[in-house]
Amino acid sequence: MKKNVLIIGGGGVAQVVAHKCAQHNDLLGDLHIASRTKSKCDAIIASVHEKGAMKVPGTFEAHAVDAMDTAAVVALIRQTGAQIVINVGSAFVNMYVLDACIETGAAYMDTAIHEDPEKICESPPWYGNYEWKKREACEQAGVTAILGVGFDPGVVNAYARLAADEYLDTVASIDIVDINAGSHGKWFATNFDPEINFREFTGTVYSWQNGQWQSNKMFEVGQEWDLPVVGKQKAYMTGHDEVHSLSARFPEADVRFWMGFGDHYINVFTVLKNLGLLSEQPVKTAEGQEVIPLKVVKAVLPDPASLAPNYTGKTCIGDFVRGTKDGKPAEVFVYNVADHKEAYEEVGSQGISYTAGVPPVAAAILVANGTWDVKKMANVEDLDPKPFISLLNRIGLPTRVKDADGDRPVDFA
Secondary structure: OOEEEEEEEOOOOHHHHHHHHHHOOOHHOOOEEEEEEEEHHHHHHHHHHHOOEEEEEEEOOEOOOOOHHHHHHHHHHHHHOOEEEEEEOOOOHHHHHHHHHHOOOOEEOOOOOOOOOOOOOOOOOOHHHHHHHHHHHHHHHHOOOEEOOEEEOEHHHHHHHHHHHHHHHHHEEEEEEEOOOOOOOOOOOOOOHHHHHHHHHHHOOEEOOEEEEEEEEEOOOOEEEEEEOOOOEEEEEEEOOOOOHHHHHHHOOOOEEEEOOHHHHHHHHHHHHHHHOOOOEEOOOOOOOEEHHHHHHHHHHHHHHHHHHEEEEEEEEEEEEEEEEEOOEEEEEEEEEEEHHHHHHHHHHHHHHHHHHHHHHHHHHHHOOOOOOOOOOOEEHHHHHHHHHHHHHHHHOOOOOEEEEEEEOOOOO
């Protein structure tokens, strides 16, 4: 059954979502995209048509909406007849869009956890502060709400569930490793919204170890990982969304997230932080003008979407899952490798946006055909990973597994 889709957002990830929805509009129906700035949506739709991405003739329309105005989102959902809302806007808008979906009955999905602009790094588990409080409302309304269905969080959650279901008998630890071995050619830039990027790395690093939350500082704990294709890479334990849901599903396992950072990024980040330029608290200039330092830094850095044309290299993101198999210690690495240049050639975005934008479209297709239309709130690890990973294999994000039996594609056929 076709289900019309409304995409919320106008950035690099939204562009990927738009192209992928267009490539599968025979399964999804009418398409709509909305952000605060309609011209961004118009440009995305133009790029869809330039690439000839629409699989079959159909509707793809742009709209303006303030996604922090629930009533406006409700009106737009009803106006467009959207039955699935893919929210890839700022992390600040999640709860407003979710409330609109609960009111209208539309299915909801996002790719990152909700954040309050006034707060940085709230107490764990992060999902418990906002999203999980709406579980009952979703179930009462029969609304499917899939949380964090990007790559990380999202696909990596499915990888953890797959490892537990298919490759191991018990799970002792889950280490999610995210390496971007690409180069954008800029002196300094962030791969996604600088404000969200810096907020993510200025707070406490929470991990789930020994059955409890552990706190560390950013860049305090580092480790070298030897990965397929990209080789040996230094990564640091980082606070991240999926730790806060996987720790609830696998409470007996240690759950950690590791992200790769180069020395240059760390040096620039440290200087900005020490100077107070990553603060979200307003300050007054000598001229009496009030500014928020973090927003000023965001304004002077390159737009992440502008990095795509010259981005080269690959990403490697996956889960090292350790436990036992047949009574013996075992380890499995479930992973994906994506290419920045290939992503740009296909959809006009860089690889980071590509890995974040393809999974929610796969989830939308699974909701549309009923496979994942669960009529309640779920994190990705709560859902059967096989149809999700199988679909991703076909639409641009193939999964591989490396264990004692070798390195091979994941194939459920």
